[in-house]
Amino acid sequence: MGTNLSGKAVIAGIGATRFGTLPGRTTISMNVEAIRKALNDAGIEKDAVDALYVKCPTSKFEMMYGQRIAEAIGLQPRIGGVWDSGGSSNVIMISQAIMAIEAGQCEIAVVTFADNPKSGSAAGYSHPRGEDALYGWFAVLSSYAMIARRHMGELGTPREALGAVAVAARRHGAQNPNAQLRKPLALDEYMDMPPMVAPFGRDDCTLVSDGAAAVVVMSTERARKMGVPKPVPVLGFGFGQTGWDVTQRPDMTSTQAKVAGETAFKMAGLKPKDMNVAQIYDCFTITALMTLEDYGFARKGQIADFVKGGNIEIGGELPINTSGGLLSETGMPGMQLIHEGVRQMRGDAALQVKDAKHCIISNQGGVMHTHAALILGQ
Amino acid sequence: MNTTVQTKPKAMLPDPDINEVSKPYWDALKKGKLTFQHCRKCGNNWLPARGECPKCLEADWAWHDASGKAKLISWVVFHRAFHPAFEDRLPYNVAVVELVEGPRMITNIVVEDAEKLVIDQPLTFMPAEEQGHGIARFRPV
Numbered sequence: 001m002g003t004n005l006s007g008k009a010v011i012a013g014i015g016a017t018r019f020g021t022l023p024g025r026t027t028i029s030m031n032v033e034a035i036r037k038a039l040n041d042a043g044i045e046k047d048a049v050d051a052l053y054v055k056c057p058t059s060k061f062e063m064m065y066g067q068r069i070a071e072a073i074g075l076q077p078r079i080g081g082v083w084d085s086g087g088s089s090n091v092i093m094i095s096q097a098i099m100a101i102e103a104g105q106c107e108i109a110v111v112t113f114a115d116n117p118k119s120g121s122a123a124g125y126s127h128p129r130g131e132d133a134l135y136g137w138f139a140v141l142s143s144y145a146m147i148a149r150r151h152m153g154e155l156g157t158p159r160e161a162l163g164a165v166a167v168a169a170r171r172h173g174a175q176n177p178n179a180q181l182r183k184p185l186a187l188d189e190y191m192d193m194p195p196m197v198a199p200f201g202r203d204d205c206t207l208v209s210d211g212a213a214a215v216v217v218m219s220t221e222r223a224r225k226m227g228v229p230k231p232v233p234v235l236g237f238g239f240g241q242t243g244w245d246v247t248q249r250p251d252m253t254s255t256q257a258k259v260a261g262e263t264a265f266k267m268a269g270l271k272p273k274d275m276n277v278a279q280i281y282d283c284f285t286i287t288a289l290m291t292l293e294d295y296g297f298a299r300k301g302q303i304a305d306f307v308k309g310g311n312i313e314i315g316g317e318l319p320i321n322t323s324g325g326l327l328s329e330t331g332m333p334g335m336q337l338i339h340e341g342v343r344q345m346r347g348d349a350a351l352q353v354k355d356a357k358h359c360i361i362s363n364q365g366g367v368m369h370t371h372a373a374l375i376l377g378q
Numbered sequence: 379m380n381t382t383v384q385t386k387p388k389a390m391l392p393d394p395d396i397n398e399v400s401k402p403y404w405d406a407l408k409k410g411k412l413t414f415q416h417c418r419k420c421g422n423n424w425l426p427a428r429g430e431c432p433k434c435l436e437a438d439w440a441w442h443d444a445s446g447k448a449k450l451i452s453w454v455v456f457h458r459a460f461h462p463a464f465e466d467r468l469p470y471n472v473a474v475v476e477l478v479e480g481p482r483m484i485t486n487i488v489v490e491d492a493e494k495l496v497i498d499q500p501l502t503f504m505p506a507e508e509q510g511h512g513i514a515r516f517r518p519v
Contacts, residue, residue: 126460128392128461129484130426130484131394131395131400131426132394132426132484133391133392133393133394133461134391134392134393134394134508134509134511134513135472135484135485135486135513136456136461136464136467136470136472136486137472137484138456138460138461138464139460142454142456142472145454146452146453146454146472146474147452149452149453149454149497150451150452150497153452153496153497153498154497194457195455195457195469196457196458197454197455197456197457197458198454198455198457198469198493199454200454246474247474247482247483247484248482252451252452252474
């Protein structure tokens with residue numbers, strides 16, 4: 001048994017660029033803007049930072065990218081580099097930073113991500129899947145659609161349940177001035193949408209977006225001493241991964257959200273019913289449904305009952321993706337969800353959940369290969 | 379004056395990535411035979427081709443003939459082509475099937491209306507050819 005780090009560290013600051021199309025901006029430049037804003041938000045000088053955790057741009061891998069960011073911000077960090085487990089990277093890096101801080105290896109960490117697939121190349125999302133291009137097996141979205149079909153066939157999940165995720169994200173995103181797609185979606189419109197890779201249509205799929213977002217992490221004690229104005233305590237985190245590709249995964253309808261969520265809830269000493277709001281990775285509608293199921297918000301196969309009737313919308317039992325998520329705010333892989341979790345806990349979100357005390361955030365990567373859960377409090 | 383109507387050259391299908399380990403699989407498929415790898419140490423069966431058994435990590439395996447019996451794990455129907463070669467095939471399906479011997483693989487189901495397929499329904503192997511390569515399709519039993 002290790003030390004329980006629940007509440008020992010905080011997210012001290014958040015900063016982001018605009019989301020959408022940012023032509024002419026390099027990912028380095030976007031990272032610097034996000035970091036500058038996050039440091040300003042925390043009210044600290046950059047020289048206090050001694051760890052720099054970076055998720056490499058998804059659309060273009062570059063060697064030693066973390067060190068390029070360090071150079072761009074003129075930093076000599078003790079710990080620095082890139083972590084890649086796809087879209088789970090940001091929560092994992094925040095958690096790794098907290099563990100490093102507790103172990104005395106660093107004191108203040110910046111975690112950052114930027115990418116420009118919208119004005120640059122989004123080819124990475126539509127490439128052949130594995131060695132099977134001869135069969136027409138292309139694009140990330142088709143692997144998620146494959147999982148969705150199995151979930152629908154094995155557990156009887158109706159398309160309306162997938163639609164509920166899209167409708168909630170679009171309703172919330174429409175009220176977020178920074179959201180890339182601010183067009184609400186009615187369930188009828190969702191049901192009538194033409195298929196793209198059936199059972200998915202366009203509204204089941206993530207946006208493609210340029211943008212950057214960063215956070216500052218430090219100990220609760222340090223934040224108090226430095227007079228950080230709006231620190232948000234990290235109460236729990238947990239991870240889980242499978243190595244199996246979708247085609248080989250023995251159980252296609254379960255995700256690593258289960259083990260990650262259990263670990264995070266145990267660390268926080270909380271249960272799903274203690275969550276007042278959630279930011280659930282919604283790269284595709286099925287991802288959010290399965291994550292909620294595996295976190296324990298509904299019994300397996302009964303997620304349709306949980307999400308219907310606006311239950312995951314503002315005013316419902318568990319509002320999710322209150323700034324629009326990947327389906328409406330920005331297709332950025334996960335950091336925007338952490339930012340919205342922080343705003344909800346500070347009480348200054350654009351679409352604030354009244355009296356919200358706890359927020360769970362999911363990040364996941366690959367095709368449900370990797371998962372990380374983060375629980376924030378006040 | 380050249381009055382010939384210029385037609386776009388037919389897009390080539392992407393060739394499979396055939397290497398030293400997977401070559402026997404593709405050679406067998408060209409002869410209409412579906413094979414899989416069998417571990418002589420632990421008895422595990424798998425596809426696609428790998429140098430080592432993913433269960434016991436040993437490299438002591440052999441190619442075995444598949445019975446051709448399988449079941450449908452899941453499938454999708456492409457209404458959009460992500461590669462020009464598939465533009466004139468829309469809509470087409472791609473499926474994951476599980477052979478009775480255990481291995482899972484990507485395939486296409488030969489069926490009139492893929493939306494009428496059912497999870498776990500029994501299938502049987504149907505050899506086919508695409509662009510000089512043997513491939514493994516399946517059809518409902």
